[in-house]
Amino acid sequence: MNFIALRMLISDRAKYFGLIFAFAFSTFLLLNQISIFCGIMQRTGSQILDVTDADVWVMDPYTEYFEQTKALKDTDLTRVRGVQGVDYAVRLFKGNPIARTIEGKFASTFTIGVDDSTLIGAPRKMALGRWENLREANSIILDRAGYALLYPGQPLELGRVLELNDHKARLVGISDASAPFVSFPVIHARYSEALHFQGQQRNQLGYVLVRAKPGISPENLARSIEAATALKARTTMEFVRDCIGYYLRNTGIPVNFGITIAIALVVGLAVAGQTFFLFTLDNLKQFGALKAIGVTNSRLVGMVVLQAATAGFVGFAFGSGMAALFFEVMSKQMATRGIILTWQVEAIVAALMTAVILFVSVISIRRVIVLEPASVFR
Amino acid sequence: MTSPDSTAVSCHGIRKSFGTGDTKIDVLRGIHFEAHRGEMTFLVGPSGCGKTTLISVIAGLLDPSEGKVSIFGQQLAKMTSRDQILFRRKNLGFVFQQYNLLPALTAAENAAVPLLAAGVNRSTAVKRSKEILDRLGMASRADNYPRTLSGGQQQRVALARALVHEPRLIICDEPTAALDHKSGESVMELLATSAVHPDRAVVVVTHDNRVFHFADRITHMEDGIITHTEQNPKLQAA
Numbered sequence: 059m060n061f062i063a064l065r066m067l068i069s070d071r072a073k074y075f076g077l078i079f080a081f082a083f084s085t086f087l088l089l090n091q092i093s094i095f096c097g098i099m100q101r102t103g104s105q106i107l108d109v110t111d112a113d114v115w116v117m118d119p120y121t122e123y124f125e126q127t128k129a130l131k132d133t134d135l136t137r138v139r140g141v142q143g144v145d146y147a148v149r150l151f152k153g154n155p156i157a158r159t160i161e162g163k164f165a166s167t168f169t170i171g172v173d174d175s176t177l178i179g180a181p182r183k184m185a186l187g188r189w190e191n192l193r194e195a196n197s198i199i200l201d202r203a204g205y206a207l208l209y210p211g212q213p214l215e216l217g218r219v220l221e222l223n224d225h226k227a228r229l230v231g232i233s234d235a236s237a238p239f240v241s242f243p244v245i246h247a248r249y250s251e252a253l254h255f256q257g258q259q260r261n262q263l264g265y266v267l268v269r270a271k272p273g274i275s276p277e278n279l280a281r282s283i284e285a286a287t288a289l290k291a292r293t294t295m296e297f298v299r300d301c302i303g304y305y306l307r308n309t310g311i312p313v314n315f316g317i318t319i320a321i322a323l324v325v326g327l328a329v330a331g332q333t334f335f336l337f338t339l340d341n342l343k344q345f346g347a348l349k350a351i352g353v354t355n356s357r358l359v360g361m362v363v364l365q366a367a368t369a370g371f372v373g374f375a376f377g378s379g380m381a382a383l384f385f386e387v388m389s390k391q392m393a394t395r396g397i398i399l400t401w402q403v404e405a406i407v408a409a410l411m412t413a414v415i416l417f418v419s420v421i422s423i424r425r426v427i428v429l430e431p432a433s434v435f436r
Numbered sequence: 437m438t439s440p441d442s443t444a445v446s447c448h449g450i451r452k453s454f455g456t457g458d459t460k461i462d463v464l465r466g467i468h469f470e471a472h473r474g475e476m477t478f479l480v481g482p483s484g485c486g487k488t489t490l491i492s493v494i495a496g497l498l499d500p501s502e503g504k505v506s507i508f509g510q511q512l513a514k515m516t517s518r519d520q521i522l523f524r525r526k527n528l529g530f531v532f533q534q535y536n537l538l539p540a541l542t543a544a545e546n547a548a549v550p551l552l553a554a555g556v557n558r559s560t561a562v563k564r565s566k567e568i569l570d571r572l573g574m575a576s577r578a579d580n581y582p583r584t585l586s587g588g589q590q591q592r593v594a595l596a597r598a599l600v601h602e603p604r605l606i607i608c609d610e611p612t613a614a615l616d617h618k619s620g621e622s623v624m625e626l627l628a629t630s631a632v633h634p635d636r637a638v639v640v641v642t643h644d645n646r647v648f649h650f651a652d653r654i655t656h657m658e659d660g661i662i663t664h665t666e667q668n669p670k671l672q673a674a
Contacts, residue, residue, distance in 0.1 A: 062541065066538065348553070351524075351549060351550050352550065357553070
């Protein structure tokens with residue numbers, strides 16, 4: 059009987075394509091909005107994730123997210139180094155000086171000062187040049203998106219000079235740094251030079267980056283540091299989660315995306331549900347004939363579920379394809395880089411669409427079950 | 437006279453009402469009806485007299501408000517609803533006024549539906565249905581979709597569907613109502629030659645008096661009761 063169900067489904071082309079469009083559009087919207095939402099949220103912690111040399115970040119006890127820093131005292135670095143289980147601990151500066159090109163174009167930057175001797179915290183993914191070149195005097199590494207912003211339309215080229223707080227800095231590398239939450243150029247420099255770019259303040263130590271000794275878990279080390287220093291210590295993933303949590307609690311982003319995601323679900327439920335329900339109503343006479351002939355209710359329910367599942371699956375496949383194409387194109391754009399379609403989002407949307415399919419099946423099944431087979435004689 | 441064991445359908449004191457209170461309508465008001473194996477029984481009467489309700493009750497598609505229905509000695513009321521469906525699937529064949537063919541299936545696939553519902557595999561079921569269509573003169577149209585067939589041809593496909601699983605009772609609801617006289621005559625001829633069988637009963641609801649001569653027995657209904665039954669003279673002579 060399955061082939062009869064499928065033939066019934068595809069024989070009415072207009073309704074079949076309408077159903078597929080509804081499922082596909084709903085899938086596309088859900089994948090699109092959830093992926094963009096996740097991508098933007100991930101950006102709030104992207105600079106943390108880019109640092110692969112540290113397990114634990116130590117900061118002021120009241121720090122809530124990466125951009126919000128209150129400088130530590132230089133002596134705090136020594137105190138952290140004294141905690142048992144610390145393999146090494148180094149300084150990290152974070153500031154927002156303005157960078158100006160020789161041509162006069164300028165932009166606020168996201169400048170990170172990494173430890174002078176070890177260069178821990180320097181970008182590891184490079185588009186041009188080597189991160190080790192930061193050891194040269196007055197050198198900086200600029201991210202590719204920042205380069206495109208400050209030198210629009212120009213090919214990647216090292217040796218260019220940027221002016222930061224009256225200090226001239228030479229470009230020795232172009233990184234593939236992850237996009238930050240705000241679209242500032244990301245500059246990496248040595249700690250001692252980054253301080254000059256920002257301008258002198260009494261304390262400028264933003265974070266202490268810590269690596270745990272082998273066999274020591276980052277979580278336990280973070281708790282030990284907090285106990286010993288009264289500073290806040292978070293593992294990389296804990297800190298990323300803190301940042302995401304802060305933006306979720308304190309911005310309108312989740313509400314905004316939540317509304318769009320809800321609309322996508324409503325479109326899926328309402329349009330696909332209504333179209334499928336109408337399709338079932340149109341076929342009631344046929345279901346009635348099958349019932350009279352001796353097809354059981356359970357078999358008819360199976361046919362309806364198969365029809366809904368087939369339309370839903372084909373629609374989901376089309377919607378996923380459109381979303382994949384969308385993100386393939388968008389991931390190549392500077393402004394939307396790093397926002398990708400992940401398998402986790404696919405899985406979430408697949409679960410949501412399964413719920414939509416079940417919903418549209420149930421409302422149609424009800425009509426088929428209560429249908430009197432005697433109606434075929436009327 | 438027919439012997440008691442030749443009885444295929446036996447209805448005693450069938451009443452059927454719809455609605456309640458002031459809106460209650462008694463559609464069947466104490467029906468006693470019989471149909472016999474090897475015969476084509478016509479159920480005739482004006483529109484609204486309860487013919488269709490009676491065959492719905494006989495087929496087990498409607499439960500009577502009162503009375504007893506036996507099909508080949510088995511009481512439908514004593515069966516579970518699932519057993520009723522299985523009984524219907526095995527023993528009953530239907531021909532509807534509007535054919536009720538599935539537009540998405542070819543003629544052969546439509547005719548194969550009762551076998552498919554019984555779990556017969558598709559190729560076997562379609563092969564069997566093509567044999568029946570061949571007997572009904574529809575071999576060349578077996579792969580056509582219903583929309584490409586004339587009314588008479590569609591009704592032949594419906595007849596093939598009613599015969600394909602070799603049921604013991606065939607119920608036809610106004611099989612000629614949507615057809616012109618020539619097509620109607622042709623369908624009734626096929627019904628008489630293909631459906632009537634010593635071990636099978638055929639019950640035909642109709643008000644088309646042009647085809648009454650095909651009947652072995654004609655039961656007249658009016659206002660929810662059976663007024664009288666007449667036998668075809670040739671049957672009486674036998």
